[in-house]
Amino acid sequence: MDASKGKGDIVTQNPGGQMDRPYSFLESMLPKAVKRRVHALKRLQVQCANIEAKFYEEVHELERKYADMYQPIFEKRQDIVTGAVEPTDEESEWHSDREEEEELAEGLKEKAAIEDAKKEEATPGEDPKGIPEFWLTIFKRVDMLSDMLQEHDEPILKHLKDIQVRFSGPGQPMSFTLEFHFEPNGYFNNAVLTKVYKMKSEPDASDPFSFEGPEIIDCEGCQIDWHKGKDVTMKTIKKKQKHKGRGTVRTVTKQVPNDSFFNFFNPFKASQDGEMDEDSEFTLATDFEIGHFFRERIVPRAVLYFTGEALEDDESFEEEELEEGDEEEQDEEGDDDDDDDGDCDPKA
Amino acid sequence: MDASKGKGDIVTQNPGGQMDRPYSFLESMLPKAVKRRVHALKRLQVQCANIEAKFYEEVHELERKYADMYQPIFEKRQDIVTGAVEPTDEESEWHSDREEEEELAEGLKEKAAIEDAKKEEATPGEDPKGIPEFWLTIFKRVDMLSDMLQEHDEPILKHLKDIQVRFSGPGQPMSFTLEFHFEPNGYFNNAVLTKVYKMKSEPDASDPFSFEGPEIIDCEGCQIDWHKGKDVTMKTIKKKQKHKGRGTVRTVTKQVPNDSFFNFFNPFKASQDGEMDEDSEFTLATDFEIGHFFRERIVPRAVLYFTGEALEDDESFEEEELEEGDEEEQDEEGDDDDDDDGDCDPKA
Numbered sequence: 171m172d173a174s175k176g177k178g179d180i181v182t183q184n185p186g187g188q189m190d191r192p193y194s195f196l197e198s199m200l201p202k203a204v205k206r207r208v209h210a211l212k213r214l215q216v217q218c219a220n221i222e223a224k225f226y227e228e229v230h231e232l233e234r235k236y237a238d239m240y241q242p243i244f245e246k247r248q249d250i251v252t253g254a255v256e257p258t259d260e261e262s263e264w265h266s267d268r269e270e271e272e273e274l275a276e277g278l279k280e281k282a283a284i285e286d287a288k289k290e291e292a293t294p295g296e297d298p299k300g301i302p303e304f305w306l307t308i309f310k311r312v313d314m315l316s317d318m319l320q321e322h323d324e325p326i327l328k329h330l331k332d333i334q335v336r337f338s339g340p341g342q343p344m345s346f347t348l349e350f351h352f353e354p355n356g357y358f359n360n361a362v363l364t365k366v367y368k369m370k371s372e373p374d375a376s377d378p379f380s381f382e383g384p385e386i387i388d389c390e391g392c393q394i395d396w397h398k399g400k401d402v403t404m405k406t407i408k409k410k411q412k413h414k415g416r417g418t419v420r421t422v423t424k425q426v427p428n429d430s431f432f433n434f435f436n437p438f439k440a441s442q443d444g445e446m447d448e449d450s451e452f453t454l455a456t457d458f459e460i461g462h463f464f465r466e467r468i469v470p471r472a473v474l475y476f477t478g479e480a481l482e483d484d485e486s487f488e489e490e491e492l493e494e495g496d497e498e499e500q501d502e503e504g505d506d507d508d509d510d511d512g513d514c515d516p517k518a
Numbered sequence: 519m520d521a522s523k524g525k526g527d528i529v530t531q532n533p534g535g536q537m538d539r540p541y542s543f544l545e546s547m548l549p550k551a552v553k554r555r556v557h558a559l560k561r562l563q564v565q566c567a568n569i570e571a572k573f574y575e576e577v578h579e580l581e582r583k584y585a586d587m588y589q590p591i592f593e594k595r596q597d598i599v600t601g602a603v604e605p606t607d608e609e610s611e612w613h614s615d616r617e618e619e620e621e622l623a624e625g626l627k628e629k630a631a632i633e634d635a636k637k638e639e640a641t642p643g644e645d646p647k648g649i650p651e652f653w654l655t656i657f658k659r660v661d662m663l664s665d666m667l668q669e670h671d672e673p674i675l676k677h678l679k680d681i682q683v684r685f686s687g688p689g690q691p692m693s694f695t696l697e698f699h700f701e702p703n704g705y706f707n708n709a710v711l712t713k714v715y716k717m718k719s720e721p722d723a724s725d726p727f728s729f730e731g732p733e734i735i736d737c738e739g740c741q742i743d744w745h746k747g748k749d750v751t752m753k754t755i756k757k758k759q760k761h762k763g764r765g766t767v768r769t770v771t772k773q774v775p776n777d778s779f780f781n782f783f784n785p786f787k788a789s790q791d792g793e794m795d796e797d798s799e800f801t802l803a804t805d806f807e808i809g810h811f812f813r814e815r816i817v818p819r820a821v822l823y824f825t826g827e828a829l830e831d832d833e834s835f836e837e838e839e840l841e842e843g844d845e846e847e848q849d850e851e852g853d854d855d856d857d858d859d860g861d862c863d864p865k866a
Binding site for chain 2: 201203204206207208209210211212213214215217218221222224225228229232233236239240243246247250251256257261262263264297298300301302379470471472473474476477479480
């Protein structure tokens, strides 16, 4: 069940989709005196919800405080990813290095060294800067992101240097901003693309018991200053038009929206739309999930999505749950070892 | 996806079931210089995990602070449930009262008053103390609890006055204790039955990336001082024994374990068992889930489980998810109104 991380944020409540106050059958059948007492408990429960809202505000403060502590580490990460800084030997020692060396210990070391040398020869001058396509690789490996990714987005995302999360300041309305930092590129002028997620952390007066912590209630993208002809969120289609009277045919070109990850930045504000249709509600709910996922998973542990380790973790989790279910029926199946062979599709 | 509440706690990690460090295929194919940089990022990631552990410790502190704020409300709840205190009219005013009155406004009020009077007549002297069977009703309505509940447990649980959560003090190892407070009863002498859940909030040195916040690692029940012949966790069976030589048959009685909710307090410590078999691991994982559920859901919002509102909430959630999936395929199905007719089986 409750295996998600969640620092107190939930996001998937259908935005705008308000549930009717549920009618309790049991409650209506209680003797009057008891019903009265139950109502008193409900009033106490509303007090609890209000205290809980304050709790989540304090958690948010804590998150801001910790964001400052993570910041220098994330900056270092960016420097290594972009190649601005080369880590020292000590900084890049990892136990698998030692394991490899041990494996190679028995006389094979020399052979390996020769092969390494060969490799270097085969790809002369291959000393790539930093970690090439670091963020693009993550986009490709994570289902929720690859679903949005189009082929024409890929060359652009090669220029993505970093993704950062900024929290709203103290006293400000609760929100967080995703910042996508790009190196200079041939596609747009912006150095940073932003998406702001606004949150609410107070019980709804009309439905206080549905309160479960801060909720994303709105988002706002940014204008992308595309170079001429480079806007992948639009495509040009040709259309033939026939003149009614003369019968002559002419070809006109028309700009229509195009699928692209960069539609994520469309300056779409939920709150301005008033009544939303179900389609928009669904789109918005998905968008909130993606924003939450960037904030909670991708940004804090990017390297693990790059290597695939975070994906395998998620996968093993689901497998474990299945195994537990199985165990009830088919006892004593023996130890199953966890070797998922790098299948990168945990959310399927 | 991430719709669970979770104040930073997760519980379902298979206790003892350690996953192999996942092998990253991509990582092994990277050029040596790049691999080195990825390893540097992994070292930074370990630093992040250690900072995260401190974050969760601070969240735990916050929870302790807020527990003190909830305490007077929960005490009031207990007083109302047991009948020690009768709420005032103001304290028990609830909007559904007003709605009922409005509905009854048109001349029907009188008739209703007569019927109410009749009801009182039909059940003379029925002025129950407090809210009878408050906690037992919750046990019956919540699947995770009713699964453990046996018929012979019910008369005992009618004496359950309150369930409380106590957090470990500052500086102590992280833990929480569930306290089940009973009124004097004919079954056991204990006024309080306890179950302690010990937690760990630090990354495992051998697998730092699996860290997702505090985890329950152990639990400890308590000895129940049963009155003679009242221990529902044991049953007496009769067994016929045949004497090998003489062939005479005698009947012996034997005490064997019996299904009961009160096995929840069996002084079972995970840590003492050393190597656990899969069965015990599964039992323990389920127990951790139940402990977590008491702490996170039942205790903080008991009245909503009593009336069923919390169950309907959970249910609507799942339905919403299904609807979202459906919408993709069969657009424009029209508004579906949320009327779940009190079906109490949200976890099915």
